Each structure stands twice: as structure tokens, then as C-alpha cells.
Amino acid sequence: MARLAINGGKPVRKKDFPFWPIFGEEERKNLLGVFESGKWWYGEKVKEFEEKFATFQDAKYGVTCTNGTAALQASLIACGIGAGDEVIVPPYTFVATATAVLKVNAIPVFADIDIETANIDLGDVKRKITPKTKAIIPVHFAGLPCDMDLLGDIAGGHNLRIIEDACHSWGSKWKEKGTGALGDCGVFSFQMSKNITSGEGGIVLTDNEELADAIRSYTNVGRGKDKPWYEHYILGTNLRMTELQAAILLGQLTRLKAQTLKRQENATYLDEKLKDIPGVRVMKKDSRITRRSYHLYIFRYIKEEWRGIERDRFIEALNKEGIPCNKGYPYPLYKNPLFSRKGEGPRYCPISCPYYGKEIDYTKISCPNTERICKEAIWVGHPVLLAEKEDMEDIVRAITKIRENLEEIK
Numbered sequence: 001m002a003r004l005a006i007n008g009g010k011p012v013r014k015k016d017f018p019f020w021p022i023f024g025e026e027e028r029k030n031l032l033g034v035f036e037s038g039k040w041w042y043g044e045k046v047k048e049f050e051e052k053f054a055t056f057q058d059a060k061y062g063v064t065c066t067n068g069t070a071a072l073q074a075s076l077i078a079c080g081i082g083a084g085d086e087v088i089v090p091p092y093t094f095v096a097t098a099t100a101v102l103k104v105n106a107i108p109v110f111a112d113i114d115i116e117t118a119n120i121d122l123g124d125v126k127r128k129i130t131p132k133t134k135a136i137i138p139v140h141f142a143g144l145p146c147d148m149d150l151l152g153d154i155a156g157g158h159n160l161r162i163i164e165d166a167c168h169s170w171g172s173k174w175k176e177k178g179t180g181a182l183g184d185c186g187v188f189s190f191q192m193s194k195n196i197t198s199g200e201g202g203i204v205l206t207d208n209e210e211l212a213d214a215i216r217s218y219t220n221v222g223r224g225k226d227k228p229w230y231e232h233y234i235l236g237t238n239l240r241m242t243e244l245q246a247a248i249l250l251g252q253l254t255r256l257k258a259q260t261l262k263r264q265e266n267a268t269y270l271d272e273k274l275k276d277i278p279g280v281r282v283m284k285k286d287s288r289i290t291r292r293s294y295h296l297y298i299f300r301y302i303k304e305e306w307r308g309i310e311r312d313r314f315i316e317a318l319n320k321e322g323i324p325c326n327k328g329y330p331y332p333l334y335k336n337p338l339f340s341r342k343g344e345g346p347r348y349c350p351i352s353c354p355y356y357g358k359e360i361d362y363t364k365i366s367c368p369n370t371e372r373i374c375k376e377a378i379w380v381g382h383p384v385l386l387a388e389k390e391d392m393e394d395i396v397r398a399i400t401k402i403r404e405n406l407e408e409i410k
């Protein structure tokens with residue numbers, strides 16, 4: 001008789017995991033306050049959120065904007081990155097990390113990731129530096145901070161800017177300082193799937209007043225600090241956050257620390273339980289990470305140690321046991337048609353940039369660890385980690401059950 005749910009057996013669990021987004025009285029009260037104030041536009045609530053979120057991440061300044069993509073672009077502009085410059089990025093990330101670079105007419109140069117952390121491999125970063133390199137965008141992937149000590153040394157040695165893509169790492173700390181406050185500037189997203197959300201939204205954090213002013217100006221149609229309203233100094237655009245978004249975010253922020261700690265506790269428990277299951281690899285730890293946000297809980301599935309059963313089939317089996325998970329990015333960023341298409345469709349200036357002086361051929365790029373993780377990763381979303389310890393036990397039981405009944409899977 002079949003035991004696995006994929007074959008009609010009884011699933012390990014039928015109960016749902018927590019629903020996201022979570023909201024409460026704080027959001028309701030704040031939103032109503034904004035509605036009734038009649039001031040719905042870029043005012044007190046935005047300022048309050050900028051200050052509170054910057055403080056939460058240990059940064060001096062915060063400048064909100066419409067989303068994480070815009071925040072990346074604004075940061076690149078403020079750091080003076082432009083036509084023909086190279087910016088080193090990982091290929092295991094959301095597309096915006098690289099397209100923000102293209103949008104400022106610069107060239108994304110892909111450095112591979114470390115297979116054990118899913119973060120950019122700093123050895124490969126060093127190899128990818130050229131005289132044209134102006135910045136590095138490390139992504140604290142899934143919330144795991146990159147080695148910011150070593151990255152700082154590399155960047156310092158070559159006079160490069162660090163723009164942290166902290167779009168997964170609200171609440172993470174490297175040696176007690178928040179991510180996003182460790183490089184020249186750091187970028188966060190508040191899109192709906194994120195651990196703190198207003199549906200859409202973004203912020204740039206920095207300790208550098210000049211950068212903060214430049215980002216404010218760019219995101220606010222080029223206006224100058226304390227200057228007349230209809231005077232515009234740079235080619236900015238309108239990327240302002242609304243009071244309604246800030247009202248929601250202020251509510252969300254009241255729960256962020258407790259939620260982060262809860263996810264961390266459950267993820268640590270999962271690591272402990274999963275690390276000894278054959279064919280499962282949990283992500284590497286670093287004692288310099290003093291708090292960790294989990295946007296995703298990731299582990300690697302080593303097919304050869306599961307009698308060659310495909311990862312997709314394992315995921316299907318796990319889903320049927322009542323555990324939500326997915327495979328994440330199907331391939332490295334550079335394999336997207338945007339990068340790999342040659343000689344057809346629209347050409348993007350940076351890919352054949354007159355200022356760059358050479359054509360860049362993304363079809364020739366190879367980042368073996370990224371290619372590998374795209375085949376091995378299993379992602380569990382952060383809302384799952386807001387459940388209780390016994391719910392984590394269900395995840396362990398489901399994986400163990402599949403392991404013990406592998407012969408049932410074709």
C-alpha cells in the first residue's frame with residue numbers, strides 16, 4: 001500500500017502554514033490616520049518610516065522610493081556609475097540586481113556564487129575586477145549576509161563602491177551592524193512577498209550624507225536640499241513613496257524584529273534536523289552573522305544521493321505531503337533571453353555600448369556554482385518559518401518519510 005501522499009497515501013500535514021502578509025491594528029490605525037489627515041503625499045509618515053527603518057538597520061540616513069529596483073538605480077546614479085562602467089553582480093539573484101546596472105548604461109559583470117552560501121564568491125569578484133570596474137553589488141541572498149569584511153578590503157583596494165542589495169535582509173546583522181548600512185549604500189524592497197511589505201516600496205540606506213542627498217534629489221525629480229520647489233539640479237525622476245505606504249510599513253516595522261527572531265529560531269532548528277539527512281545540504285553558517293533574516297529557507301538536494309530521483313519529483317512529493325516549497329530560479333540570470341539573445345529584437349545600449357568600446361557576449365559566460373545551485377536548490381518561503389516548532393517537525397518528518405519510501409517514486 002502506498003505510503004507517500006504523491007501516490008495517494010496520507011499526507012504528513014493538511015494544516016496551512018501562516019498566510020502572508022500579516023497585518024493588524026497598527027496598519028489599520030496608521031492608514032486611517034493618513035486618510036483623515038488629508039495628507040497622502042510624501043510627508044510626515046514617510047519621514048518617520050525613513051528614520052525608524054534606518055535606525056533599525058543601524059544606518060544614519062534612509063531615503064524611501066517606489067520599489068527595490070528604483071532604489072538600486074538611484075544608488076548607482078548617486079555613486080556616479082554611468083555609461084561604460086562595469087559593475088560586478090552575482091547571477092543568482094532577482095533580475096533587478098543586474099537590470100538596474102543596464103538602466104544606468106553600465107555593464108553588469110557576473111561573478112559566480114559560493115555554493116555553500118549562495119552569496120557572491122569573493123575570489124571570483126577579485127578575478128572579475130578590471131580598470132573599468134566601478135562598483136560591486138553583493139546580494140545578501142535569502143537574508144544571509146555576505147562576508148562584508150573581505151568585501152570591504154577588496155573594494156577599498158580598488159576604490160570601488162559597494163551597493164548592498166539587501167532586498168532579502170531586513171533585520172540581518174553582520175558583527176552587530178545591520179545589512180544595508182555596511183557598504184556605501186544599501187537597498188531594500190517592500191514588495192508584497194517581502195518580510196516587511198507595503199505591496200510595493202523601497203528604501204536606500206547610507207551613512208553618507210552626500211549620497212543620501214543625491215538619492216533624495218534623484219528620486220524627487222532632481223530637487224535640491226532646502227532649495228526652491230521649482231528648481232531642479234539633476235536629471236531626476238519621480239520615485240516618491242506615498243504616506244499610505246509609509247503608514248503600512250510603520251505598522252509592519254513594529255513586528256519585524258520579533259518575526260525575524262522567530263524565523264531565525266525555526267530555521268536554526270531545521271538546519272540542525274536536516275543537516276544529517278543524506279542528500280540534503282544546509283547552508284553554511286558564519287559566526288560573524290549576529291542576526292539573520294530569512295526571506296527564504298534554502299537547502300540543496302543532491303540528486304545522486306536520492307537514487308537519481310529528479311529534484312522536481314522530490315518537490316512534488318514534498319508539496320503533496322503538505323510542505324510548500326519550490327525550486328527557485330530555473331537558471332542563472334545571464335541565461336535569460338535579455339542577456340543571451342543575440343542579433344535580434346531591441347538592442348540595449350550597454351550591451352553594445354559605444355562608451356564601453358567592446359561588445360559583451362553573455363552567451364560565453366559560465367558560473368558553474370550558479371548553474372549547479374539552480375539545479376539543486378529547494379526554497380521554502382519565509383511565512384513557513386513563522387509557524388511553530390511542531391510545524392517545523394512536519395517538514396523534517398515529510399523529508400524523512402520520502403527518504404524512507406524512495407522506492408515508491410518513479
Ligand SMILES: Cc1ncc(COP(=O)(O)O)c(C=O)c1O
Pocket residue numbers: 066067068069070093094096097139165167168188189190191201202
Ligand atoms: C534580490 C532582489 N533585488 C532586487 C529586487 C527588486 O525589488 P522590487 O521588486 O521592489 O523592485 C528584488 C525583488 O524581488 C530582489 O529579490
